[in-house]
Amino acid sequence: MRINLINLRKKRGFKQKEIAKKLGISTRQYQRLETGNSNGSIEIWYKLKNILNSETIDYLLEQEVDNTNLASKE
Secondary structure, eight states: OOHHHHHHHHHTTOOHHHHHHHHTSOHHHHHHHHHTSOOOOHHHHHHHHHHTTOSOHHHHHOOOOOHHHHHHTO
């Protein structure tokens, strides 16, 4: 999950459907961006950065680390 993207969207008061419409993509496509199942194009991330007033695209792309998987590998 791209936790920064999700949190910033919520902080700015947007629903997934609203962001998808602004980006010109389906809500399902946007949901896949949030879950990390899709990377999208650089144009989409640039638009997201501007819509959400984020400092960087990298911040939006950051994914939550699953510590359970890390622990099981030790």
